[in-house]
Amino acid sequence: MAKVPVQFTLNGSEKAEFIDSGTTLLHALRDKIGDTSPKGGCHQGTCGACSVIVDGELRLSCLTLAETCNGATITTTSGLAEGGVLHPLQRAFLDTFATQCGFCTPGMIMAAKVLLDHTPNPSREDVVEALSGNICRCTGYEPIIQAVLTAARGNSQNAA
């Protein structure tokens, strides 16, 4: 099958690849570009583990075709830390023990980042709604909700 070119900005870096037409963004990110922070969970749009941010919107990379993202700006959890310093959301997830097995965490952080980008001071209900498309089988969700609220308050350093 003929390869098609895709080009987008991933976490601030220009990326260009030749892929098989119909390749999902998840597959392109993980297996072509080597960013393994989005996880392949259900591949059905149900679990949210593959969530990434495309042009400011939360999307499921398992159901998005890479070639529809030509020219887009894509953010994944691996692009959040700057100069070895974790993003406040990542810090808060550590501080509140919001990660157990860790498989859902990158998707959770993506969903939370979109929320905080638009709603810097969310209510608990806002957080629950924002995370409603992401499934966690370990934590029971409460530490994750607390992590997002902690990051929003900007006091994750004090919560440890």
Place this chain on the structure above:
Amino acid sequence: MALALQTFATVKDANAALKSAGTRYLGGGTLVVRAANEGDVSVSGLVRSTDPALSAIGVGAGKVRIGASVTMAQIARHPDLGALAGAARAVGGPAIRNMATVGGNLFAPAPYGDFTVALLALDATVATDDGESPLETFLSRRGDSPAIVTSVSFTLPKAGGLRFLKVSRVKPKGVSVLSIAVVLEQAGDGTVSSARIALGCMADRPVRARAAEKALEGKTLDQDGIAAALVVATEGAAPITDPIASAWYRAEVLPVHLGRLLLS
């Protein structure tokens, strides 16, 4: 499995490409890419159109036209579509709502397709390049025609004019046990002059509850007034059975939820 995706500037060209066997239209991907990921080998190629008309929302003179590529998130935040925001937000989680389109929702099999339930109660019209048809007619022969849906149109209900309820076990996001949409017109004395009731999960696609609609006419919206409608609410229904609920359960609880919605 990789699928060849063909992108066309016009719906006309995309419609022509869809005539190839094994080709499906790609909207937001939440149905067709999901099917491909699940191993649906009947899908061998995908077609999409980037025609800007597919992504337009037009509101004027009490009428609404929503392009088929408009997403649930765009409807939920549109300032003039507040009456439909609840139904749009009932679909999936935030990421799904950023992807799932109005056109795709028309084809979502039960237990999905909650937004189409609202459109059915609004007596919406579905447009393709071949012409327009009432949504109920479109749904009855869904899948027979390969023509790409270009838009849905309806009369904008006044604030609160569309009553919508999605019942799910998981809060705030869960797959439907059932969904109900009701549009009522009331006479000056408060009695119901006309009613449109649409149901999700009561068949493999959204259906109207004609018997209940008829039983509501001329009645007042109180326990006694709606009693006859609730008795016949499941008339003609063939609820689905899936891991969320059995057909028996869905039929048992429908009158309860319909009653609450009518009295709300």
